[in-house]
Amino acid sequence: MFESISDNSEQFKQSFREEAREILVDLESALLELNGNPGDSELVGRIFRGLHTIKGSGAMFGFERVAEFTHDLETAFDLVRNGQLEPSSGLIDLTLAALDQIGAMLKEDWNGAAPADAAACARLLESIRKVTGIAGTAAPAIKGQSVKDVPLLPADRAQNWRIRFAPGPDLMRCGANPALLLRELGQLGILSVTADLDAIPPLAELDPERCYIAWEMTLETAAPIEAIRDVFIFVEDCCDLKIDALARSAAEANLTAKDLADPRAARGGRRESDAPEAASSIRVAAPKLDRFVNLVGELVTVQAWLSELAARHDDADLSAASEEIERLTSALRENSMDMRMMPIRGTFEKFRRLVHDLARSLGKNVELSIDGAETELDKSVIDQLSDPLMHLIRNSMDHGIGSPEERTANGKPAAATICLAARYSGASVLISVSDDGRGIDSEAVRAKAVERGLIGSDAVLSESEIYELIFRPGFSTARNVTDLSGRGVGMDVVRRHIEELRGSIDVASKSGEGTTITLRLPLTLAIIDGLLVTVGAASFVLPLANTLECIELSRDEVDAAHGKHLINVRGEVVPYIRLREHFQVVEPPPTFEQVILVDTGDGRYGLVVDSVLGNCQTMIKSLGRVYRHVQTISGATILGNGTVALILDPHRLVDECIRTVRLAVRGHPGARDPSVHDHGRSRTGPVASSA
Numbered sequence: 001m002f003e004s005i006s007d008n009s010e011q012f013k014q015s016f017r018e019e020a021r022e023i024l025v026d027l028e029s030a031l032l033e034l035n036g037n038p039g040d041s042e043l044v045g046r047i048f049r050g051l052h053t054i055k056g057s058g059a060m061f062g063f064e065r066v067a068e069f070t071h072d073l074e075t076a077f078d079l080v081r082n083g084q085l086e087p088s089s090g091l092i093d094l095t096l097a098a099l100d101q102i103g104a105m106l107k108e109d110w111n112g113a114a115p116a117d118a119a120a121c122a123r124l125l126e127s128i129r130k131v132t133g134i135a136g137t138a139a140p141a142i143k144g145q146s147v148k149d150v151p152l153l154p155a156d157r158a159q160n161w162r163i164r165f166a167p168g169p170d171l172m173r174c175g176a177n178p179a180l181l182l183r184e185l186g187q188l189g190i191l192s193v194t195a196d197l198d199a200i201p202p203l204a205e206l207d208p209e210r211c212y213i214a215w216e217m218t219l220e221t222a223a224p225i226e227a228i229r230d231v232f233i234f235v236e237d238c239c240d241l242k243i244d245a246l247a248r249s250a251a252e253a254n255l256t257a258k259d260l261a262d263p264r265a266a267r268g269g270r271r272e273s274d275a276p277e278a279a280s281s282i283r284v285a286a287p288k289l290d291r292f293v294n295l296v297g298e299l300v301t302v303q304a305w306l307s308e309l310a311a312r313h314d315d316a317d318l319s320a321a322s323e324e325i326e327r328l329t330s331a332l333r334e335n336s337m338d339m340r341m342m343p344i345r346g347t348f349e350k351f352r353r354l355v356h357d358l359a360r361s362l363g364k365n366v367e368l369s370i371d372g373a374e375t376e377l378d379k380s381v382i383d384q385l386s387d388p389l390m391h392l393i394r395n396s397m398d399h400g401i402g403s404p405e406e407r408t409a410n411g412k413p414a415a416a417t418i419c420l421a422a423r424y425s426g427a428s429v430l431i432s433v434s435d436d437g438r439g440i441d442s443e444a445v446r447a448k449a450v451e452r453g454l455i456g457s458d459a460v461l462s463e464s465e466i467y468e469l470i471f472r473p474g475f476s477t478a479r480n481v482t483d484l485s486g487r488g489v490g491m492d493v494v495r496r497h498i499e500e501l502r503g504s505i506d507v508a509s510k511s512g513e514g515t516t517i518t519l520r521l522p523l524t525l526a527i528i529d530g531l532l533v534t535v536g537a538a539s540f541v542l543p544l545a546n547t548l549e550c551i552e553l554s555r556d557e558v559d560a561a562h563g564k565h566l567i568n569v570r571g572e573v574v575p576y577i578r579l580r581e582h583f584q585v586v587e588p589p590p591t592f593e594q595v596i597l598v599d600t601g602d603g604r605y606g607l608v609v610d611s612v613l614g615n616c617q618t619m620i621k622s623l624g625r626v627y628r629h630v631q632t633i634s635g636a637t638i639l640g641n642g643t644v645a646l647i648l649d650p651h652r653l654v655d656e657c658i659r660t661v662r663l664a665v666r667g668h669p670g671a672r673d674p675s676v677h678d679h680g681r682s683r684t685g686p687v688a689s690s691a
Helices: 002-036 041-061 064-081 089-107 118-132 178-186 225-231 263-267 286-312 316-340 345-362 386-400 404-409 442-451 463-471 491-500 555-560 650-666 686-690
Strands: 159-167 190-196 214-221 239-245 341-343 366-371 376-378 416-425 428-435 504-510 514-522 527-535 538-543 547-554 566-569 572-578 592-600 603-609 611-619 633-638 644-648
Touching: 002 041, 002 089, 002 345, 041 064, 041 225, 064 089, 064 118, 089 118, 159 178, 159 225, 178 190, 178 214, 178 225, 214 225, 286 316, 286 527, 286 611, 316 341, 316 611, 341 345, 345 366, 345 386, 345 416, 386 416, 386 428, 386 491, 386 514, 442 463, 463 491, 463 504, 491 504, 504 650, 527 592, 527 603, 527 644, 538 611, 547 555, 547 566, 547 603, 572 650, 592 611, 592 650, 603 650, 611 633
Parallel strands: 366 416, 538 644, 572 603
Antiparallel strands: 159 214, 159 239, 190 214, 341 376, 416 428, 428 514, 504 514, 527 538, 527 611, 547 592, 566 572, 592 603, 633 644
16 A cells, blocks of 8 residues: 555656646746846736745645745745836846756655755855845745735735635645645635534544545635635645635636636636536646557558458448448547647747847847747657757857847847747648848858868759758858857758658748748658558558649550650649659559649649559558668558558658759769669659659
8 A cells, every 4th residue: 555655646746847847937938028028017926926836835745945945036026026126137047047956856856865956056045135135044845825925916805715625535645735735725814714524434444544524614815816726736636626705706706626627827827718617637648648649540550451341341231330430430540639739839938048048148139939839739749849949049049140239230120039930731830940130141051062072163053952051961151169059060950850750841041131941840740641542563652631632644645745744734734753663663554544633842743653542541650760761751551451551751752853853954963863772762763854
């Protein structure tokens, strides 16, 4: 039993760590906003409430050091809130540094091991006390909250509340102490308490690790409802809690446990007001969710097998069962994918601190703007975005944005802007990093490429091809090596990460006006809707989201084009790629082939296949590191008959064909025989004739 109790305790401690880390991100964002808007009282209140929540709940879960360390920070922003202290940039910088220390302490063992840098913590506290004039005494680890520690309503708006608090069977096992909760609640005002002992069982049946007592309370306080929520914020999922307003407006009355379902509400965040009354959110470990999605993917494969069996047998019952399972599998797939979708806001907000710190170190004035933060992406994609975005922002801050003096001399505002934006584009999400800086000097990039032997001195390159050079390993135009740049490490890392996510990168820049780098990423890396096609004896899958339509291609139409890979689609001439030639299939083609029109970043193109078998739900499997150079293939899947089908990436397929054609036309030494496969990366075949 004791092992189970210990496991539960650590589980709840981990929940506190995760919630506290979210609060820290919110605090960083609020502090950086306050730096530009020092008179915003809502931001001050948001910061104070976040610090108060961490301090008030930390000790309850064994994080006494966190509670002690946060006490002076909370007091400082109480002074700011009451107009007794200005939110200077110095105070904000000290608080940001203190948040870093709190984050480190959250990682330490709950048994009270000393933080990694105790001396730094002591220096920070001393600096904060000097700025605020706070006496140099630390708060006790477990301290009841007082009325002066919370934002109060006007005295004439003091409210009476009826509160029922019944601990659940696991409340004490998670390390919570009901007596401390009541004590903290009592510090908010005048509290009357009546114990309900009806649930206490006979002594022989009593569990010593469980609290059977419930409490009926009335509280008269000038504190707002959020302060009452704060008391129970970390135990709301393991207790029966009801709060009713005894007077005043109906809007304040009948506040039940559903009002406490979202801890972010206590920090001024968005609440799930449209949730069912009994609804509550739970945390699920990412590996568990990944295993669940993988199992759904296996179910999709089995369902495809069943559909194939039903198609081969003339059995009405089997067909009906197959259709019903297909419907249920599709619904389960959609629900499992929705569970993995997360807004990108959390990732974007983390970069406010990076921009702030880099601007200080570089002596530049830079503001971060965020747009489309509610755009949702698969968690597995979001988890791998931090490093590429960090490199892009660092590169923009160091290379793209000039000093305030330089910007002013060029007629620009002294304060530069970096914009992080996200938006949907079909089955993809476009994430852009833009700045209003110098722009990319294409001539400097070209000269550096010639100097390093990447291109010939007489090479004729388009602007987009010049921009592609910055993603070459080791490429840099920086004259001096600094802590941020000059070693040629960064942009090639960005490209590698994005390609591993089956994404692509586009660069747009105008000298003197700025640069925009856009990442095109798939919504999910797990399961997609696809179109199953054949080329020779092989099967391939095309993502259905990129597919526009399917058109028949006859021998007569091929002959009429006189060797050009072009087809007339309702008056529009569309170039196409023959996948037979691309994959070097030597057997003769069928009399009638199929052209799949796909939408890519370079416009509409056709992909010619032998036949189209129909739609399919596809579980994407990685090809592994051996095939990491095969850029036109984004993965593989297992079909219902047990065979393997490769998943084509239309964007990269078209991009590679265009690049090979251009090199061949210019006689570039890199344009080898298009039929040759180099290191697993396929080269375009006779499509070159359709340039």
